[in-house]
Amino acid sequence: MASSIHDLARHLNISIGTVSRALNGRADVNADTRQRVLDAAKKLNYSPNRSGRSLRQGATHSIAFMLQPHPGDQQYGEPFFIPFLIGLQAKLAEHGLDLMVVMGEPGQYQQERLRRVVETRWVDAVVLANTRREDDRIDYLSKAGFPFATLGRSQSGGDTYPSLDIDFERAGDEAVDRLVARGHRRIAAIRPSLDLNFGYLFLDGYRKALKRHGIEVDSDLVADGFINETGGYQVTPQVMRSKDPPTAIIFNNDAMALGGCKALAEMGIKPGHDMAVIVIVDTPLCRYFSPTLTAFRPALEPMGQRLAGMLLASLPAFAGPDGPRIIREVWPLELIARESD
Amino acid sequence: MASSIHDLARHLNISIGTVSRALNGRADVNADTRQRVLDAAKKLNYSPNRSGRSLRQGATHSIAFMLQPHPGDQQYGEPFFIPFLIGLQAKLAEHGLDLMVVMGEPGQYQQERLRRVVETRWVDAVVLANTRREDDRIDYLSKAGFPFATLGRSQSGGDTYPSLDIDFERAGDEAVDRLVARGHRRIAAIRPSLDLNFGYLFLDGYRKALKRHGIEVDSDLVADGFINETGGYQVTPQVMRSKDPPTAIIFNNDAMALGGCKALAEMGIKPGHDMAVIVIVDTPLCRYFSPTLTAFRPALEPMGQRLAGMLLASLPAFAGPDGPRIIREVWPLELIARESD
């Protein structure tokens, strides 16, 4: 049985009101009694019951990150998120907020779970990732007036919520630039088939750069697949079957690149030798694969911290003196040149 | 502002007691009024406030999975856990329990965070992973009498908690068997340097099998490193510098194997050709790497479901008619033979 504030008060022969004030650092309590309370709290190792506190304050002091396993044959999550979550957590902790990760069901797209989290007031705000071009989670949250922030942009919801995104458009553009500079004209693009927004952004940049270089966009060289190894493996042969096959491939996802490289190897094509390969989001895999993969790297941990800061700035309870602000940012990626292109 | 049970009661002109009983499926409420309550609840989309309910019931109906990012140069988490979590979640949901993942700080070993979760009664039980040989989290939880279960065994805490583990000992044993059968006598073992229990189990099996085959254990062929790509990359050259270098390596972790293969490649050694490689825990990486990596695969999603079931069986509130039971199981791995050995 956990000790309650009543136990503590009884043990010290003072009222629970005083105990609470002492623990919460209020001014109207004698320095001496405060010390006694703190000591006793440590001795009985008392921590305030989270439900009681939340109920009274109308705030849970916790933030949910909604993690959505992608559908696919074998759902291994994206290691991508871990450094981001570390940053998110660190910044939130500075303000006394706890981060928790809420998993959705792999099949349906998180809506039911999100409703549950929101309607039962489980947390004070949520953070979404894997934003879609049209995202009903965002529509729902803005309609409900529930605080949230997103990792990734969306066309839904307007400018009513903080968002932080990676500049995938620019990355797609730069990747083409780099490949063209190295003499490539037949450049394929492989991205996830889900309507994840970053897939569109990437493709926009890809198209824009091709146009700038006077290269016609060949739809045979653009393909979609599952956002995992299998997807890359299945879809890469597709672009290779083009009448005029590519000499370079840009993968919009590291796992897809891995599957794609396997498919290439089976066709007797050696990445980095017979085929230039660039990956849009760098992971340790890219650095240790053979050949090492040229990739664009986001600053994930700082991004986590930043998005936490942006979320806090949008919350009345945490906003500065100028009141809540909606901040939206797009961060560049850093090109890590390696052997594969 | 979210609607409360009072709003609902006022709207229907009945008491909150009746509303609550209707929603909770109690018998002593007229079928007709129950329907009216349910309809109204849907219309006002009311869900009971989680804090209020938890406070009254003394139970939060949620379970925490403690996720601990490993220290290291770049912390990308183990994708390993996702399928496990999917299974865990699915089974818990069947019993009305919510799963949440609580992240620890990367540096310190989760103790502080765990205390916080436990002492504030944030959840009803916790699930630990990455168990250590001597695990102070386990000591803490059993001493505190807080319900928990572990993925992985430990020497701490006795048989007082449910645990589910993979048979790493057997895997280490079988790996050696297989390599010896293929003519290898110089077999290296590379495992994480943290005192994670599975590292010990693996090594036990490795040693036992060598002994059985009359091969002396050469400590030059056993090495520890960071549990990530960098670790494998750094430590593999170490065993290669042995006076009598190995002809086969067993990696206790897929990320370490990836780093190790890179190190080998840089030494001009081709895995699967000049060097046999076996990985203990299979991930998609193993299937798509070149060469494809022979690996031992656990049934992660079923394991998640099973551990959830075992945890529930140990909780008085969910145990069957025979009362709570402590179940401990060790599951075999399946060998997936590929090209690397």
Place this chain on the structure above:
DNA sequence: CGTTTTTCCGTAAACGTTTACGAGAACACA
């Protein structure tokens, strides 16, 4: 010493639920 201010603490209400208890109405039965 009288008055005002300050310091400190106890009292009690409130947050949103669930649930034990009791009571009124309807019904069954003799």
Place this chain on the structure above:
DNA sequence: TGTGTTCTCGTAAACGTTTACGGAAAAACG
């Protein structure tokens, strides 16, 4: 008709906190 039973619902307490309010004691001030 009287008694016992069943059905249905309202009342109120309780879970563990925080906090507005008021008051007693101490301190400050003239």
